[in-house]
Amino acid sequence: MCADTPDYRETVFLPETDFPMRAALPAREPEWLARWERIGIYDRLREKEGRPDFVLHDGPPYANGHLHIGHALNKTIKDIIVRSHQMLGHDSRYVPGWDCHGLPIEWKIEEQYRAAGKDKDQVPVIDFRQECRRFAEGWVDIQRAEFKRLGVYGNWEDPYLTMDFHAESVIAAEFMKLLMNGALYQGSKPVMWSPVEKTALAEAEVEYHDHTSHTIWVRFRPVAGLEDASVVIWTTTPWTIPQNRAVAYGPDIAYGLYRVDTAAENSSAQPGETLILADTLAQSVMTAARVEGFTRLRDVATAEFEGVILRHPYAGVEGGNGEWDYDVPMLPGEHVTDDAGTGFVHTAPSHGDDDYQLGLKFGLPMTYNVMEDGAYRADLPLFAGQQIITPEGKEGPANVSNIKQLAYAGALLAKGKLKHSYPHSWRSKAPVIFRNTPQWFAAIDHRLEDGQGDLGDTIRTRALKSIEELVSFTPATGKNRLHSMIAARPDWVLSRQRAWGVPLTCFTKKGAKPTDPDYLLRNAEVNARIIKAFEEKGADVWYEADFKARVLDGLADPDQYEQVFDVLDVWFDSGSTHAFVLRDRADGTPDGIADVYLEGTDQHRGWFHSSLLQACGTKGRAPYRNVVTHGFTLDEKGMKMSKSVGNTVAPQEVIAEYGADILRLWVAQSDYTADQRIGPKILKGTADSYRRLRNTLRFMLGALKDFSEDERVAPAEMPELERWVLHRLAELDAEVEARYRAFDFQGVFQALFNFCTVDLSAFYFDIRKDALYCDAPDALRRRAARTVLDLLFYRLTTWLAPILVFTMEDVWLARFPSETGSVHLQDFPKTPADWRNPELAAKWDGIRRARRVVTAALELRRTAKEIGASLEAAPVVHVEDSVLLGALQAADFADLCITSDLSLSADPAPAEAFRLPEVPGIGVVFERASGEKCARCWKILPDVGSHAHPGTCKRCNDVLG
Structure with missing residues (x-):
């Protein structure tokens, strides 16, 4: 450019904007949040009339701590769904909610009591419940602010809380529907029990961790028959031996009679004694018993076990006071395998579901030896008051005491230790036990007389048909997962032995048995009074001293009935939310059914599951049309996050460094259906x-x-x-x-x-x-x-x-x-x-492929520093395809390739032409552009300098006028 060429920079229409290059999201995002609240974005969207409904029903988090990254993932996915469907033309509503009852909160208050040396049992129950309520209220406010900071919008001013009076009244009303339709019953069966928390637990409240258990091989000797050979059982729960009521065998297992020939000095086996074992397991048993030599004497047919009575290992033991002087039958059990153990299963109907089912089938008596704190009853001979699990969640003396007693009685063949996966309470992290205890259940196979049988007459049938016919799943694998869980699950344990929750609002007749038809008071007027009282004052009224008398006045004799004080499983609370949110709120849905339920994959056994069962029991179908599931959050190496490992990522820290939009973008970039x-x-x-x-x-x-x-x-x-x-x-x-x-x-x-x-x-x-x-x-x-x-x-x-x-x-x-x-x-x-315009798109696909060859050829020249910019080039492009050649000629291909000039040729490309293997039929020969550089647009053209405006090309000269 000549020294006297004008500076044309002011004539070029360069982009102009005040929009900053740097986002400064952590500092600026709170300004947008304040603005949205000021102008009422969410409420203004509700003013748009005539739009089809779309409602995502929020699965309630517990109000008991700061948010973690899983919360951020969950709420962001929900927000994207709600916002996108609003912009798709729906009235897309979102009511956030919180789960406020149950152990997560009650446990926190108890921790505070323990730290202060305070005895919970000395505090009036209503006062204790009020402390739980205040604790939940405080965390609702904290979590609400944290969720809003993520950019999540919704009806934050009027969320739903399971502890609101209306919610508590509806939860009670939904429970009483089960009372009235016959699904509710009281049964005594083994359930997962936390000795630390002193309550029954649902499967969703249990997590599995490695645990080292005692293992024992125990001789059960026959009263008569079986050639006086011992039947050997194996168990990892020595503490259940006092509750043994039978020994089960597998009808299709091959058994043999084995003689001990020689044994190590420290072996409990006696040379000459005979044992009956499954053939596939005999060697492993002998190894565990330190038997050095043994002989298989003969086959033992399972027919030989029929009618055989065994002696309990503690029968006649000194100090036993006759506690175990009863018959122990041998019974066939389909659950018995020869995968591990001995081929025989010690059966304690009070402490395992398979055992319980076998007990039901053959009329075995239940035992009540284990109390709510995980200790044996105070009058149990030999083991009185010994704990299985201590209040601190550690192993008590019960296992070792039983092992010693078995050795003393001559029944212990061998012992050892086993590390295996074992259920633990996800709150206290302590091991749980299976314990027989009277509990309240919803019978999921009971025929319901409620007039809602379109999908079947039982909860299970309705749930399975809902899954098959009414609900879509994202990802599709969620369908089989939920279906298999519903198909195989037992009756729902509804009761918990706690204080903070909605009570089981029912009354039982004094002196009646749970199986008697009049055991439960079923009275619609009583139910209506309870619902009204809860609506006015909340569930605390149940604990007022005169409540039973008031609610039964004129309808039933209060002296004839006991008031139940167990509280409902919190999964029943959250499972009922469809009733008091979707059905009852103005921003709910006309039919009480949500378009979407969305939670983590663990909720197939949690909220998805309990909501399905609850709704099928009370309204006849699933409360949702779509179930969307996300995975868990892992660290960068794919490891589970743990505070002790130090690999957690707190959403608050991400927001402080990057801003919430970066966290939201991480969610959108991830395949949330898998672990992220x-x-x-x-x-x-x-x-x-x-x-x-x-x-x-x-x-x-x-x-x-x-x-x-x-x-x-x-x-x-x-x-x-x-x-x-x-x-x-x-x-x-x-x-x-x-x-x-x-x-x-x-x-x-x-x-x-x-x-x-x-x-x-x-x-x-x-x-x-x-x-x-x-x-x-x-x-x-x-x-x-x-x-x-x-x-x-x-x-x-x-x-x-x-x-x-x-x-x-x-x-x-x-x-x-x-x-x-x-x-x-x-x-x-x-x-x-x-x-x-598919035809135009196909044509431009060809043009773009040709352009790739040209830009790649020029990039080589730029890398070699032969040119500084593509405008210095005027390549010759050889194109074999005549149709493509015509398209390029009509498209001003030089402009598309950002070159000052470009020649197109149908001639075959010379050998030195640049080619791309993936774009055949096109060759590029590099040529430099001829002429001068336009001072305004920088193209190199022959006509530059020949116009009125110095140093310009024709186009720029004309623009300048």
Whole structure:
């Protein structure tokens, strides 16, 4: 450029925007939150009339601690679903909720009591319940603020709480429906019991950890028969031996009679004694007993076990006081295998489900030797008061005492230790036991007389048919998972022996047996009084001294009935939420059914499960149409997060460093249906993706400065390149809508991110920068490009708004400043069907492939420093395909390749031509552009310097006028 050439920089239409390159999300996001609250975004969306309902029902977290990364994942997925369906044209409502009853909160108050040396049992129950209520209220407020900081919107001012008076009255009413339809019964059977928490536990309240158990091999000697050979059992629970009532054998197992020939000095086996064992397990038993030599004497047919009576190992023992002087029958059991042990199963019906079922079948008596604190009853001979599990969750003396007593009685053949997976309470982390105790159950196979039998007459049948016929699952594997759990589950244990919860609002007749038809008081007027009282004062009224008399007055004799004080399993509370949220609230649903329930995969045995059972028992069908499941959060190495390991990622820390939008973007980039990984490297990668996307949007804002409707160009008048972009928008519109409706946010984001980075930034924007910067304001090409940018803006900001809630608001208001406006008040724009043009798209696929060859050839020259920019080139492009050649000739291919000039040739490419193997039939020969560099657009053209404006090409000269 000559020294006297004017500086044309001020004449170039470079992008202008105040939208910052740096997001500063941690500092700015609270401003958006305050703004949304000020202008009432959520409430204003409810004012849009005539829209179809869409309701995601919130699974309630416990109000007992700060949020962890799993909470952030869960609530963000829910928020994306709610927001996207609102923008798809629904009235998409979201009522957040909390689970406020039960052990998680009661345990916290008890911990405070223990720390202060306070005895819970000395505190009036209503006072204790009030402390639990206040504790829950405090954490609801904390968690609400933390959820809102994630950008989650909903009816935060009026959430649902299971401890609200109306909720408690409805939970009681739902329970009493089971009372009235016959599903409720009191039974005595073994349930998982926490000696530490002194209550029954549901499967969902149990987690499995490695645990080292005692193992024992015990001789049971026959009263008569079996050649006086001992039947040997094996168990990992020595403490259950005092409760033994039978020995089970497998009808199809091969057994043998074995003689001990020689044994080690420290062996409990006696040379010459005979043992009956499963053949496949005999060697392992002899090894455990340190038997050095043995002989198999003969087969023992299972027919020989029929009618055989064994002696309990403690029968006649000194100090036993006759406690165990009863017959121990041998019984056939289908549950007996020869995979491990001895081929015989010690059967204690009070302490295992298989044992219990066998006991039911053969009329075995139940035992009541183990108390609620996990200790033997005080009058049990030999073992009185000994603990199985201590209050601290450690092993008590019961196991060792039994092992010693078995050795003393001559019944112990061998002993050892075994490390295996064992159930623990997920709250106290202490081992649990199976314990026979009177509990209240919902019978899931009982025929219900409630007039709601469209899907069947039992809870199980209705639940299984709901899964098969009424519910969709994301991912699809959730269907089989839930189905198999429902198909195999036992009756639902509804009762807990705690204080903080909704009581089992029922009365039992004094002197009657649970099997008597009048054992339970079934009176609709009594039920109505209970519901009314709970509605007015909450469930605490149940514990007022005169409540029984008041509620039964004139309807039943209070002196004839006992009031039940167990509380309901909290899974019944949360399972009932469909009734007091979906059914009863104005922002619920007309039919009391949610469009979506969404939780982690563990909720197939938790909330999905309990909600299904509860609703099938009280309303006849599932309370949801879709079940969406996400996985767990792991660290970057795929390891489970643990505070002790130090690999946890707290959402509050991520927000403080990056902002909530980065956390939300991590969720959208992840396949939430599987387990997700998160950590510093992954978050850094997420932030990099965010920056690329932000730069795309920033370019659009700058290029759209002062865009007006006068510039708009109709699609039919646009150049082909712009019409190709419209076609891509039409494709994306269908894909984005379909994926949002399918809850596939990873698919949404990947499609939009690839479009922004590949189709826009690396292709369309790259090409059209010249026209945007240098064409005249009224030039068709520039106006068409700005029109397309405007259409892109509306779609990209709204399509991404459910994911990047803060950033898209920032982008929207940067273009449309407003005191009350918001991108979140918009719907996804409707895309005209005639934007689709498959023929044009196919043509431009060919053009883009050809362009790749040219840009790759020029990149080699730039790397070799033969040129500094592609505008220095004027390559010759040889194209074998005549149709493609014609398309390139019509497309101003030099502009598409961002070269100053370009020649197209049908001649065969010379040997030295550059080629890409994946794009056959195209060769590029490098040539330099001839002429001078335009001082305004930087193209090198022969005509530069020959116009009125010094140092310009014709196009720039004409623009300058």
